[in-house]
Amino acid sequence: MAGSMTIKSNKTKKGSSPDLKATARQLSVYILRNRRIYLLWAITTLGYIAALVIIPILVGYAIAAVEQGLPQREVFLRCLWIFGAAVLRLGLRFYSRTMVFNGGREVEYEIRNDLFAHFQRLPQSYFGRQTTGDLMSRCVNDLQSVRLLLGPGLLNLFQTPILLTAVFAAMFSINTKLALLSLLPFPIFIWLARTVAKNLHHWNVAAQEGLAELSSQLQETISGIAVVKSCAMEPMTQARFAEANEELYRRQLALVRVNSALPTTAMALPALAMWIVLLMGGRDVMAGEMQISAFFTFAMYVYELTFPTFILGWVVALVQRGAAAMQRLNEVLTVEPAVADAPDATPVENLRGEVEFRNVSFSYPGQEETPALQSVSVHVPAGKTLGIVGPVGSGKTTLASLIPRLSGVGEGQIFIDGVDVNQIPLQQLRSAIAMVPQDPFLFSMSLAENIAYGLPEVDRAAVSEAARRAHLLSDVDELPEGFDTLVGERGVMLSGGQRQRAALARALALDPQILILDDTLSSVDAETEAAILHELREVYEGRTVVVITHRVSAVAEADEVIVLDAGKIVQRGRHEELLAEGGLYARLAQEEALEEGVVS
DSSP states (O other), rough: OOOOBBOOOOOOTTTTOOHHHHHHHEEEEEHHHHHHHHHHHHHHOOOOHHHHHHHHHHHHHHHHHHHHHOOOOHHHHHHHHHHHHHHHHHHHHHHHHHHHHHHHHHHHHHHHHHHHHHHHHHHHHEEEEEEEEEEEHHHIIIIHHHHHIIIIIIHHHHHHHHHHHHHHHHHHHHHHHHHHHTTTTTTHHHHHHHHHHHHHHHHHHHHHHHHHHHHHHHHHHHHHHHHHHHHHHHHHHHHHHHHHHHHHHHHHHHHHHHHHHHHHHHHHHHHHHHIIIIIHHHHHHHEEEEEEEHHHHHHHHHHHHHHHHHHHHHHHHHHHHHHHHHHHHHHHHOBBHHHHTTTOOOOSSHHHHHHEEEEEOOOOOTTTTTTTTEEEEEEEOOOOOEEEESSSTHHHHHHHHHTTTTTTTOOEEEEETTTEGGGGGGHHHHHHEEESSSSSOSSSSSSHHHTTTTTTSSOOHHHHHHHHHTTOOHHHHHTGGGHHHHHHHGTSSSOOOOOOOOOHHHOOOHHOSSEEESSSTSOOOOOHHHHHHHHHHHHHHHEEEEEEEEGGGGGTTEEEEEEETEEEEEEEEEEHHHHHHOOOHHHHHHHHHHHHHHHO
């Protein structure tokens, strides 16, 4: 069914593990884009590991010089080697971390751009089923978790196993028995990591979803603060927020408890290994079975295991959190846009604006039993005006939104200049159409920037002319800074009528081939509406206009009027013909006259 979309969602149940292979595949695309950074990072990391492994050997080498009674100059020279290796280690550590952290930031930047571009390709119906706060949480909090996974997480996932392997190999080369004894505590860590990882993933997802819910409530409350205050709903709103906040607090505490178990235990394992080394190794030294230099070297290796083992516990938690975050991001990225360019879409030269619907039916996802449109056929020649009238919910807005393909066409076909709209590139199709919705949206920019939205640049002459045609100039003169006045979020600084006229001016500034007015003047008084309609007669010349309205007077001069009811065309003709015919159109005209206090 048109307007639908494919969502590949992976619901996380308690105790289930994320698909780490899928996460790795998804992230590998971004890592390969930045392979130069990650290749240099891998090389410097290997150099850092080599320097780290060689330092205990050099320390043992220097102690052996003292044991053997070598000259002070030789001891000093061997100490210089230790100093040089330590400086090299620090330098390589700095650059390896800088590069991988920069790589993580670069990937975060690219994913955020991809997310935003994907959002703009998704149909409006998708956003109707999502909360703004949840989507923002995915773009901010979840994306930050992915960055940490690709920064410190990837650093330690690559570095720690190699480091542990190199250190254990060096330990076995020094004393096999002592190395085996030192390994005894580490199987405990492997068992604990597997056990804790499942709970970590569950509580990470739960905490992230709780944060998204809290963000949604906060965003909605701030956006609707005027309604909250006017209805005296502050106590109830506070209670709802406190409940969501408490739930997030509970989930985060559970995550902290699970998260603390692994690093705490991991920290104890090297300490236990060091205790074994001191006990057994000390006996071997006292018995003359092990040299002091070898003992010091071995003990330093055990000490070097402390931080990697501890950090490995933290990395397990970081990987689980990053995988859970990538899973939530993937739930958005794998939504396949229902409206996209066809593979064989071809630009059309000189669109004139002829519009034709042929047996078009449309249903919104989940509402297939009550279709919004049923077998609608209508033809609008280029340069003519079509009026669409009908009661609320009759399908007027749905019909108009199918022309620029804001939703995918269901059954039937729509043609522009004889070409199926599905064969016209979306960019060209929508550039030729300007649609003014009943509920206009203004951005938190200046009034001039809002009117010029869609133009290559802010052309003051074009902005002023569009505002004049929309009868907005007199209101502009009363604004504190005229066209430079910031209108606030969603145009909150303007009245409803001013917002509608600003949206109309924005459409007129685009000079489109097809102009769609969706109850554009519903918030202005009848006198202003009449003046604007008179001005628009000049605008209508040479372009195709679709006027959706609940006021019959707005379509009195339309070339054709169709009357919709329950998604079907029940009447069609010119204004005078429909009045004489009676039926729904005449009844709507009579109701309008009564509302204006005129006896028909």
